[in-house]
Amino acid sequence: MKVTYQEKHRPQYHFSPAKNWLNDPNGMVYFNGEYHLFYQHHPFGTTWGPMHWGHAISKDLVHWEHQPIALEPDEHGAIFSGSAVVDWNNTTGFFPDEPGLVAIYTSAGTYPDSERPRQRQSIAYSKDSGRTWIKYEGNPVLSDENITDYRDPKVFWHEETDKWVMVLATGQSLMFYTSPNLIDWEFASEFGNTAGSHAGVWECPDLFRLPVDGDEHRQKWVLLVSIGDNHDFKEGSRTQYFVGEFDGSVFVNDNSDETILWLDYGRDNYAGVSWSDIPSTDGRRIYIGWMSNWRYANLVPTKGWRSAMTLPRELSLVSCEEGVRLVQKPVEEVKVLRNKTDIYENLIVEAHGSIYDLVSDSLEIVAEFEVQDASVFGIILRNANGEKLVVSYDVGKEILAVDRTHAGDNSFSDSFAAVQEAKVNAVGSKVKLQIFLDASTIEVFANDGEAAFTSLVFPKEAYQELQLFAEDGTVKIESLKLTEMKSIWGA
Ligand code: FRU
Numbered sequence: 001m002k003v004t005y006q007e008k009h010r011p012q013y014h015f016s017p018a019k020n021w022l023n024d025p026n027g028m029v030y031f032n033g034e035y036h037l038f039y040q041h042h043p044f045g046t047t048w049g050p051m052h053w054g055h056a057i058s059k060d061l062v063h064w065e066h067q068p069i070a071l072e073p074d075e076h077g078a079i080f081s082g083s084a085v086v087d088w089n090n091t092t093g094f095f096p097d098e099p100g101l102v103a104i105y106t107s108a109g110t111y112p113d114s115e116r117p118r119q120r121q122s123i124a125y126s127k128d129s130g131r132t133w134i135k136y137e138g139n140p141v142l143s144d145e146n147i148t149d150y151r152d153p154k155v156f157w158h159e160e161t162d163k164w165v166m167v168l169a170t171g172q173s174l175m176f177y178t179s180p181n182l183i184d185w186e187f188a189s190e191f192g193n194t195a196g197s198h199a200g201v202w203e204c205p206d207l208f209r210l211p212v213d214g215d216e217h218r219q220k221w222v223l224l225v226s227i228g229d230n231h232d233f234k235e236g237s238r239t240q241y242f243v244g245e246f247d248g249s250v251f252v253n254d255n256s257d258e259t260i261l262w263l264d265y266g267r268d269n270y271a272g273v274s275w276s277d278i279p280s281t282d283g284r285r286i287y288i289g290w291m292s293n294w295r296y297a298n299l300v301p302t303k304g305w306r307s308a309m310t311l312p313r314e315l316s317l318v319s320c321e322e323g324v325r326l327v328q329k330p331v332e333e334v335k336v337l338r339n340k341t342d343i344y345e346n347l348i349v350e351a352h353g354s355i356y357d358l359v360s361d362s363l364e365i366v367a368e369f370e371v372q373d374a375s376v377f378g379i380i381l382r383n384a385n386g387e388k389l390v391v392s393y394d395v396g397k398e399i400l401a402v403d404r405t406h407a408g409d410n411s412f413s414d415s416f417a418a419v420q421e422a423k424v425n426a427v428g429s430k431v432k433l434q435i436f437l438d439a440s441t442i443e444v445f446a447n448d449g450e451a452a453f454t455s456l457v458f459p460k461e462a463y464q465e466l467q468l469f470a471e472d473g474t475v476k477i478e479s480l481k482l483t484e485m486k487s488i489w490g491a
Pocket residue numbers: 023024040051080081106151152203204271
């Protein structure tokens with residue numbers, strides 16, 4: 001019998017650790033038909049501690065098999081975040097027989113005889129598809145005594161210059177390095193001191209190229225940067241992105257320094273990065289994020305395990321009036337989890353509209369609204385404890401809001417109760433919401449991924465009903481689909 005992870009608040013179709021603490025996704029790489037997901041893990045406690053790389057493998061991005069710990073702390077320190085790549089051409093010399101995996105991560109320790117933190121980059125390699133890892137004897141491979149926050153290397157092969165590129169978080173900026181062999185690194189450039197949001201320390205960067213509007217001849221580079229918690233900002237930790245050009249050594253931002261682009265408008269999507277080595281025949285850029293926030297990550301009311309990942313999301317670029325923007329939607333593989341769907345069509349909703357019983361708290365809800373004369377409309381999920389999670393659209397302001405102020409337990413942090421908002425334009429007169437509810441997590445994708453909201457909620461008991469509502473008039477629901485989602489565990 002396989003374990004089915006039935007603890008209170010435990011998501012059933014999102015990845016979470018078998019037990020204990022999880023934070024950032026790390027080292028995601030596709031190799032020999034397997035998706036690897038490593039993650040920041042404290043195997044002996046439910047709060048952040050000495051970091052290891054936990055590991056899981058999936059053949060379909062949906063069902064995961066937990067693996068033994070991949071990397072443990074050593075004489076260089078704990079194993080902080082980083083990436084992994086396939087060394088197809090044996091640039092390292094580690095793979096004389098056949099290609100294998102190289103992990104590039106931060107060794108987080110202290111200077112000798114001192115408490116002063118020291119962060120340096122190390123590598124490890126695997127000749128058995130990620131099952132076991134050998135740390136490179138010459139570690140660390142990159143260090144800089146003058147920079148304290150010096151971490152989270154994301155590495156990829158840059159075809160045009162025939163080099164590995166590393167993007168590293170360096171306090172309030174990013175630094176780019178290049179290498180022929182993943183061992184010898186050369187500084188290339190620095191980006192970001194004056195650009196975007198500096199509300200917190202910069203962490204967990206990622207850099208990749210995507211076609212704009214699906215046009216392979218028009219490509220742009222996307223630079224993701226997570227920014228840490230700062231008590232002056234109510235949002236806590238969050239992730240921004242830049243769009244621009246990259247020539248193998250320098251990133252040029254297309255937007256003004258003042259432009260801030262957020263990846264997600266919910267509070268709980270942090271430190272996300274994308275998979276390496278997805279075959280070009282697939283061509284997708286697939287991303288996963290950590291569903292929590294440093295403001296309260298150590299405090300959320302779960303027992304025995306802590307934190308889960310977002311659904312894997314496909315990223316793409318679209319051009320709109322304001323410029324080129326990132327769009328994200330759950331990968332299509334998630335569809336295999338759909339169990340039974342109830343469909344309701346052409347409903348006119350007025351004031352407190354119809355109520356639907358929910359059979360499960362593992363749900364996909366897809367609602368297509370057509371704006372009529374209501375000023376605000378939306379969906380309420382509620383339980384018998386009077387707890388409610390409200391997703392609403394304000395037609396005049398064109399604002400979509402995910403309100404968790406009364407959605408469940410907020411007591412563990414003053415920052416938790418929140419209304420999460422973003423500008424969302426109706427398309428014609430339509431607003432489409434795709435919502436994934438999974439115990440203590442909710443992901444809302446508006447208008448096919450133009451805006452995403454990822455949010456935790458801790459209801460005392462599952463939401464048992466869904467209510468549609470409209471204020472000051474009516475809204476038409478072209479269709480409402482309620483789908484029970486299967487668990488990824490067990491069976
Ligand atoms: C981001 C982060 C990284 C660091 C890791 C430590 O959440 O702070 O910068 O490598 O977590 O667990």
